[in-house]
Amino acid sequence: MHIPQNILDKVNVWLTPTFDFQTREEIEKMMTSSPKELEESFYKNLEFGTGGMRGIMGVGTNRINKYTLGKNTQGISNYLKKSFPKEELKVVIAYDCRHNSDTLAKVVADVFSANGIKVFLFSDMRPTPELSFALKHLNCHAGIVLTASHNPPEYNGYKVYWQDGGQLVPPQDEEIIEVIEALAYDEIKFTANENLIEYIDINVDEAFFNSTIENASFNTPKAAKDNLKIVYTSLHGTSIKAIPAVLAQAGYTDVNIVKEQAQPDGNFPTVKSPNPEEPEALTMALALADNINADIVIGTDPDSDRLGVAVRDTEGKMKLLNGNQTMVIMTAFLLEQWKREDRFKGNEFIGSTIVSTPMMLELASAYGVECKVGLTGFKWIAKFIKDFPDQKFVGGGEESFGYMVGDAVRDKDAVAATLLVCEIAAQAKSAGSTLYKELLNLYVDFGFYKEYLISITKKGIEGANEIKQMMVNLRENPLKEINGQRVVCIEDYDNSTARNLMTEEIELLEIPKSNVLIYYLEDGTKICARPSGTEPKIKFYFSVNNSLDTIELFKNVEAILDQKIKNIIAEMHLN
Numbered sequence: 001m002h003i004p005q006n007i008l009d010k011v012n013v014w015l016t017p018t019f020d021f022q023t024r025e026e027i028e029k030m031m032t033s034s035p036k037e038l039e040e041s042f043y044k045n046l047e048f049g050t051g052g053m054r055g056i057m058g059v060g061t062n063r064i065n066k067y068t069l070g071k072n073t074q075g076i077s078n079y080l081k082k083s084f085p086k087e088e089l090k091v092v093i094a095y096d097c098r099h100n101s102d103t104l105a106k107v108v109a110d111v112f113s114a115n116g117i118k119v120f121l122f123s124d125m126r127p128t129p130e131l132s133f134a135l136k137h138l139n140c141h142a143g144i145v146l147t148a149s150h151n152p153p154e155y156n157g158y159k160v161y162w163q164d165g166g167q168l169v170p171p172q173d174e175e176i177i178e179v180i181e182a183l184a185y186d187e188i189k190f191t192a193n194e195n196l197i198e199y200i201d202i203n204v205d206e207a208f209f210n211s212t213i214e215n216a217s218f219n220t221p222k223a224a225k226d227n228l229k230i231v232y233t234s235l236h237g238t239s240i241k242a243i244p245a246v247l248a249q250a251g252y253t254d255v256n257i258v259k260e261q262a263q264p265d266g267n268f269p270t271v272k273s274p275n276p277e278e279p280e281a282l283t284m285a286l287a288l289a290d291n292i293n294a295d296i297v298i299g300t301d302p303d304s305d306r307l308g309v310a311v312r313d314t315e316g317k318m319k320l321l322n323g324n325q326t327m328v329i330m331t332a333f334l335l336e337q338w339k340r341e342d343r344f345k346g347n348e349f350i351g352s353t354i355v356s357t358p359m360m361l362e363l364a365s366a367y368g369v370e371c372k373v374g375l376t377g378f379k380w381i382a383k384f385i386k387d388f389p390d391q392k393f394v395g396g397g398e399e400s401f402g403y404m405v406g407d408a409v410r411d412k413d414a415v416a417a418t419l420l421v422c423e424i425a426a427q428a429k430s431a432g433s434t435l436y437k438e439l440l441n442l443y444v445d446f447g448f449y450k451e452y453l454i455s456i457t458k459k460g461i462e463g464a465n466e467i468k469q470m471m472v473n474l475r476e477n478p479l480k481e482i483n484g485q486r487v488v489c490i491e492d493y494d495n496s497t498a499r500n501l502m503t504e505e506i507e508l509l510e511i512p513k514s515n516v517l518i519y520y521l522e523d524g525t526k527i528c529a530r531p532s533g534t535e536p537k538i539k540f541y542f543s544v545n546n547s548l549d550t551i552e553l554f555k556n557v558e559a560i561l562d563q564k565i566k567n568i569i570a571e572m573h574l575n
Helices: 005-014 021-033 035-042 066-083 101-114 128-137 172-182 202-216 222-226 243-250 279-292 323-340 359-367 378-387 414-430 435-446 460-476 551-571
Strands: 053-056 090-095 118-122 142-146 155-162 197-200 230-233 255-257 296-300 307-312 318-320 348-353 370-374 392-398 402-405 448-457 485-492 497-500 506-508 517-521 526-531 537-546
Touching (some): 005 021, 005 035, 021 035, 066 101, 066 142, 090 128, 101 118, 101 142, 101 155, 118 128, 128 142, 128 414, 202 243, 202 414, 230 243, 243 255, 279 296, 279 307, 279 318, 307 414, 307 435, 323 359, 323 414, 323 435, 323 448, 348 378, 359 370, 359 435, 378 392, 378 402, 414 435, 435 551, 448 551, 460 517, 460 537
Parallel strands (some): 118 197, 230 296, 348 370
Antiparallel strands (some): 296 307, 307 318, 392 402, 448 537, 485 497, 485 517, 517 526
8 A cells, every 4th residue: 555755754753763662663564564554643643622632542643652742741841831931830640540541641740850840640540620629739830631531442642731720721722732743752851850750649639529528518418318329330430539438428328339340441341432421331330220229320431520320210210311411400409509508699600512501591591690601621611710710600511421510620520520419319309309300390490401412423534524524514505494494593613603594694703713513493493513622523412492381291392302303313314
């Protein structure tokens, strides 16, 4: 197979003595035996997406390895020195359960220390939200976590956090990327200054646990906590290091851990995907729940920022809630608690994203708070907290099973969210209700919003081109009518415009640019198309709604909304 010249140019750089013998040997083997794999490994540089940088581990510019991460870290070191010229620089590093996460974390620590930067390195794997907390707790300038969240086992990743505890956002991300791309690989300082590397663990854990309990506990009586039967699974991930301890410290005594999934393991041997968004991932937890008649099932992804929740429905059967539903339940509960405690001062806000349920706007309106809506990714919610210091953040979430309680952690946090959802479930049960019934009551009060997600995977170079063409078609040949409903507005976040198709008026969107399209139909339906920033996927988000007069009518109305979603998917040829 012919290897393109632009690929060869990159390969030849990696065959120089700057790179170790093992790397060079592997590349030479690929040149003769796997030229297609060689092209995939070098055809581009790994990019920062909505959740940092993620990729398959291996050699090459499009892979996660010591050189791509070393270059990132050298660039960030240079940027930190330029940004804080007279300060003693400090960074904190955490890592998850994935293969090579510990060794890659040490490489990152080595590079920072070689640049004269003080490093706090967790002595063992820790949940991602603890990294965000530790960054502020230790007064660091930046933080790194080695994780690929719920991606397949061959992936790893690199997330960058800044002084406020949130992930990098513009303009810093572009500025840092420029610095990184201008570097040559032989400029990376790999030789550690071990005197600048300090290992951290129990003291930070205790502070994190105490902060979590302070933020996510709401005076639930001891009897109610004792009476809640919880099934919990870490899905072979890092939350096992925090959630059992936090629940125990908060007073929950009946916590049943799925033992087969409790051991951290980067192969994730008992699941196809360690993603609590996928119902299959919670199969073992749901079986245990039925076996012991549990009230609630909670599962977290490998780095413990997302959580899946299953509760008993009106017929007593376990039902997995989606991310929009858990977000609505938790937000409504927080708002009600703040109201009861007379904490509203008129400057509060909740956070959501453009692809999440519009029901968040209804909640905000009902409680007299603002709902700030940003792009996909929790870094934008964290940015709201930083950009509006005079406002108080209550809580916020996104459809992809993430939630943040208060501002102690500036990223989605399955540790605090787990405790919060247990508080809601325990209080509901003690009042003769259930968490599910509380959700249905919200639908009666605020409208029944039903969301659905389709995720289409297109791998490799050809897949990337297919996804690009799908977005081009939706932009250049926009649909005028879907399922008998006129399209009344199209928001294009790539060119920051909202076009009213009824009046042809165009408004400018103030949200930063992103490759996202949203169609609004005349009946309130919302359809969003968005290529993933971290995976080879394009995602379509659907939101439909209807009024719900009583809980008893729930199934009838749900059937109407389900059929509407099916019709839309068929008409858009997304089956």
